[in-house]
Amino acid sequence: MTSNLQQSVQTDNVFHTENVNIYYGDFLAVKEVNLDVPKNAITAFIGPSGCGKSTVLRCFNRLNDLIKSFHLDGKILYHGQDLYAPEIDAVEVRRQIGMVFQQPNPFPKSIYDNIAFGPRLLGYKGDMDELVERSLKRGALWEDVKDKLKAMGTDISGGQQQRLCIARAIAVQPEVILMDEPCAALDPISTLKIEDLMQELKEDYTLVIVTHNMQQASRASDYTAFFNVQANEKGQRTGFIEEYDRTESIFQSPKKKATQEYVSGRFG
Amino acid sequence: MTSQEFPASLAKGRSLERAVTSKTIFSNVMTGLVFACALLALIPLFALLFYVISKGAVRLSPQLFTQLPPPPFPRDSPQFSSGGFGNAIVGTFMTVGLGSLISIPFGIFAAIYLSEFARDTKFANGINFFTNVLSGVPSIVMGVFAYSLIVLATRSYSAMAAGFALAVLMLPTIVRTSAEALEAVPSNLRQASVGLGASSYQTVLKVILPAAIPAIVTGIILAIARAAGETAPIIFTALFSNFWNWDPWRPTATLSVLVYNFAITPFANWQELAWAASLVLITLVLFANVLARWIIRKR
Incomplete structure (x- = not known):
């Protein structure tokens, strides 16, 4: 499978993982993740519930560190640097690799302060007004909120909140933006707006998204990893990557039967 | 499950109109009963308020807040209604203020540690357990503790000793309400x-504390309100004073001890002052509770 991947994914890689196994305590949650995430592209993780898509995504910016029982073996390389090496500062990792969550989670502060939060943490010395405007424009939210920057970030619509969260992630100028089912809580129109936005963003950023929506993966992504799950005799469910390829191949000519069945909607 | 297993009154096509059955009668009687119990629970509060207001209101005047306690005067004396307890109000604010100054920072920092850094660890569970034990310790024991630790060491009763006793008393409430408030902040933030x-x-x-502040402030106000009414830990720490005192290391009058001291004397003017002090104290506590409510509502 690996050799096959390397042929089909011939670009600069931002992430490269080697035999990553992810555990919660003794429980093996995801096994043998071997994956290259190409630069300036959108990589989608699809698969049934509980297959570990989000778990893997959260490993890319060490957000799983917040869970005490979590640990992994194998390597996750970010531009060749092992993210889990002891000398790596997780806080610095998260500054370069941003995250957008399933539920829009703006801070209970003004729209302006939501955007300015990250830059202030980093000690940004430039023109904050300009940065806020630029980030909101980049997040396709400026026209909606330019007259109410003092309004609470929690008082705008769900779709706007999610774009605010994207703009907030952009404001710290990361290289990668991870999105964990960014449209799961949104209506179809807001979803389309976010998808359009993702297409614009991939010129400057590398995006990795988890989605339950297969149309979204086929419409919006360049590469797709299909995660599957298998249970052991104790009933513990371990996720793994069934197939990873260009999105067209996954949806039009999958090599595995399970992928074929999943993308055609026969299970999951 | 055939229709024969149900009583005939549940037959298909039965009337939708209200009927008086044993069920509806039972339901109405029970509703009445719980309503009566709820009223009954309010009676002590209103009786107490009525009693304190009717006894204490006669002496309400600005001089209560500006003058010192008078000597005992007989009822026919022209000076019967003179004097006040300004020093006790100052003393109450001083002891409660000192108690807050000590307990609020400690309480909030402890809560941050418990909820943000040590959540669900054995250590945190242990501290939580002992915090609950501490909140069950009778307040007079806090007084004895402060007495032996501060009054004996400094060889003087003092507002500081009372503040310390009140701080120990307030600490569990502040830790618990603050930790709950911090834990209630959604994890997605x-x-x-x-x-x-x-x-x-x-x-x-920058994120958790600002989001939890209203709930924390509410907990602090309730802790302060409780501390303001405490008498037992103050009697032998702040003791009492008939004079103005601004020095935290000197004995100090407080409203609650003034009530205790004056109510049990045979002097009618002192007894009236005790009622008036009770009214002022209740008003302060009530005001604190309303303030706490208002802050919760505003969220």
Whole structure:
């Protein structure tokens, strides 16, 4: 499978993982993740519930560190640097690799302060007004909120909140933006707006998204990893990557039967 | 399950109109009963308020807040209604203020540690357990503790000793309400902040604490309101004073001890002052509770 991947994914890689196994305590949650995430592209993780898509995504910016029982073996390389090496500062990792969550989670502060939060943490010395405007424009939210920057970030619509969260992630100028089912809580129109936005963003950023929506993966992504799950005799469910390829191949000519069945909607 | 298993009154096509059955009668009687019990629970409060207001209101005047306690005067004396307890009001604010000054920082920091850094660890569970034990310790024991630790060491009763006793008394309430408030902050805010590259202390300081502040303030106000009415730990720490005192290391009058001292004397003017002090104290506590409610509502 690996050799096959390397042929089909011939670009600069931002992430490269080697035999990553992810555990919660003794429980093996995801096994043998071997994956290259190409630069300036959108990589989608699809698969049934509980297959570990989000778990893997959260490993890319060490957000799983917040869970005490979590640990992994194998390597996750970010531009060749092992993210889990002891000398790596997780806080610095998260500054370069941003995250957008399933539920829009703006801070209970003004729209302006939501955007300015990250830059202030980093000690940004430039023109904050300009940065806020630029980030909101980049997040396709400026026209909606330019007259109410003092309004609470929690008082705008769900779709706007999610774009605010994207703009907030952009404001710290990361290289990668991870999105964990960014449209799961949104209506179809807001979803389309976010998808359009993702297409614009991939010129400057590398995006990795988890989605339950297969149309979204086929419409919006360049590469797709299909995660599957298998249970052991104790009933513990371990996720793994069934197939990873260009999105067209996954949806039009999958090599595995399970992928074929999943993308055609026969299970999951 | 055939229709024969149900009583005939549940037959298909039965009337939808209200019927008086044993069920509806039972339901009405029970509703009446719980309503009566709820009223009964309010009676002591209103009786107490009525009693304190009717006894204490006669002496309400500005001089209560500006003058010192008078000597005992007989009822026919022209000076019967003179004097006040300004020093006790100052003393109450001083002891409660000192108690808050000590307990609030300690309480909030402890709560931050318990809820943000040590959540669900054995250590945190242990501290939680002992905090609950501490909140069950009778307040007079706090007084004895402060007496032996501060009064004996400094060889003087003092507002500081009372403040210390009240701080120990307030601490469990503040720790518990603050930890609950911090834990109630949705975890997705925590993730948002951490995901933007905030360190844990930046997350706590800039996201978690601001979101929890209203609930924390509410807990603090309730703790203060309780401390203001405490008498037992103050009697032998702040003791009492008939004079103005601004020095935290000197004995100090407080409203609650004034009530205790004056109510049990045979002097009618002192007894009236005790009622008036009770009214002022209740008003202060009531005001604090309303303030706490208002802050919750505003959220």
